[in-house]
Amino acid sequence: MSSQTPSKRSKYANDEERKAAARERQRLYAARKRAEAKEAKLRESQSSIEAVIPAEDELAAAIAAPEPPSPAVVKKRAPRKSAIEATVTTVTATANAPVTPRKRVSRRKNDEHEKGDLVGINGDNAVHIVRPAFEPPTDPYKTEDINITEDFSAPSIAHSYTFSKPLTIESFIPQPLRPTDALLIPPQPSPTSQLYSLPVTPYAILHIPGNPGLVSYYTHYLTALSDRLSNIPGCEFTVFGASLGGFNTSSSPPDQPPFVSLQDQISRQVEMVSHLLTSHPSLKIIITGHSLGAYLLLSLLHHLFVHNPLLKSRIIGGIGLFPALTNLAKSSSGRTVTPFVNIPGILSFLVIIARILVTLIPGVILNFLMRLFMPAHEQSARETTLSFLRSPTGVREALFLGRDELLNIKDDEWDDGVWGDGNAGNTELVFYYGEKDHWVFDGEREKLIETRGRGGVRWVETGGVVSDRWKPKMIVCEDGIRHSFCVSSEFSELMAEKTARWVEEIVEKDLRGL
Template sequence: MSSMKSDTWNSISEISYRPIADDPSATYTLIYFITGNPGLIAYYDTFLATLYNLLLGSKHNSPNHFHIHGQSLAGFEDWEKHSSRSSPYSLEEQINISLQSLQAQRIPSGPRQGQPYDIIIVIGHSVGSYILLELITRLRKSLSIIDIRAGILLFPTVTHIAQSPSGVKISTLFRIPDFAKRASSVAKALVSVAPRSVLKWLVGFVTRMPSDAADVTARFLKSRMGIWQALHMAKDEMDTITEDRWDQDIWGIEHEELDQKRQIPRLIFYFGENDHWVANHTRDALIAARGRIEDETSSSKPTMMIDENGIDHGFCIRHSESIAEKVKVWIEGVMSGD
């Protein structure tokens, strides 16, 4: 870890790494992270910490200052500001809350305190990738001063999630009236009798999760509304994430237009090889239709890759370090314009 001073903090519902700098000529880059479902930022603690340390040692670190911020999705934490709410949040509400949070981000200290960031790179995991694409679309349509330079989409669920192996199974359950609320009530009744320490042990024993992930899962299962929120949002995902709905502002063009007034964000998709939340045929169709061809050097179309290392959809459980190393390289490429 670098000796640079930092106002870094990790809370239950928020993780931020923000080194304190006193150079007014430095470039400030915000790495804004959006979780998957269930939307607890604590699952990504190791991933974000590793990425932060890698970026501190990056060749692009000086005179650039990388700030990382991520927070839990709404409805998953018992102590969030709207914890008195009695119903779960929809996917549309999650998008709007993420948009408001991103727009509120400012340089937190130093001679440029309170100013907007120079560069914004957004990372989304799973449904967080769908939220990422929606943020880009809405910001561009509103002509916002917030300009996302690039998006990194990890194991993205951005089209036809209901056709995935897990989507097919859970969609069947959602045909049961009010399934999300009923199932969450049953689950809460079952876990309520077990102390959190015992539940953590059971989660680790059954799932073989590492201790830190098992602890986050136990907290999620014991939370007031977490299970209901996760299931309610999952149903919304099945209903909403269907056809490819984006235009040139997202997918880019084969050759850059010389008179284009606003740069199309660079998008990097990293798919799983056999992702239970992404059907192989829908993934391959998206890559064929929207991905950049290898020799398209002047193209603004997305880069799309498929993992070859057997990494699971929930990479943050066991593969945080290896994915952080890849993301660091992609961020360096964005910074250098490669």
């Protein structure tokens, strides 16, 4: 199109207004819950008074009646410190009759990994990065130590917050694909859900890396994303990412080919997602993909749309970050690299040179050289790059997979079943492009926005209704975030904030059944 509507960051003027609006929603929700609790307390108090005070004729009969031959056993009642505490005690006692008594919230353990931990798996080597445990709000009305024997008939209104069945590394990666470097962040309870005992719906967030496909590049981004998703009431999110095939930093499967092709990378994603969804029939997932990962996301959706639409319907959202979807060779970097990768034997020669350099040059000097030539990379990203250079097949995989991308990622190859056709079971899609992206040709980006984007324009979050709202939101960055956002903690935080906002919109739509 000749003219494009300018993009905006959000439907709010800035992040502060968005946060203020979120706080106001939580305040109104909390006020409503307090009002309901107060009304329940008053009803309980009234029923207790009516049960204790006898009628006038019953009182006279009780006075005239002789004393029983043996004293009756008097059941102890808990001391009433206040009307509110009495109500809470009554509710807990009601639950004690037919079901398990109410207990303080306890965090389960996921095999040997405690929930709330950040679990990193590098091939066969497990690494723990333990975060501070989530402390639930202090309950001033402690009822566990109060011994109440009466059986009350009033219905219970209190429910303890519990996690759903925990997901493990084995839930995401089937046996034939192991060992695979992976990152698993168990769900953190929403403070609002815990405070008001809301029912919780489980979701999983799957992240697909770009090339080079090491998931450890995204540790900061995925951790920040998990922190922000814990603010969404009524939901719990397990965040997971796995390195692409061939990028293990430790051992690799003995039968692994010299390099994993682009088509094989697609097959790996299909196998992992199918394994997860078939082993957890009620789970719904959202997939995020960076650069090549966005291409793998659409290829995965296409495969499931053709072969298993039921599984595809449970992928409720897909988010592409700086997506490389069409004609990669037309980008500025693609035009520079393509002539060299077609020289016979050049890639194998580069692999040998990289192996010699990494073997001969000490780590301190390598770190200095990376700091010199990669100033945008922070220390954690440089350490990941160093482990990538020293890995058994990482350099070879990055080079050969890159050539495969340049040769095979061409025209738009997906149909309306992937992009959206207005039918039930569509996957809500969001694509976030860079304003200046050296791996994306601007002409290809604008062509996709016009033909596939919602409204045929860069998405503007004004709250207006668009006729083709089942189509993807195509957003162009105005914040100066680079394509390689994952090597910077600042950009990782910004992208985590944006991703959490899109996830919240996707989940809200799913919960409403739209």
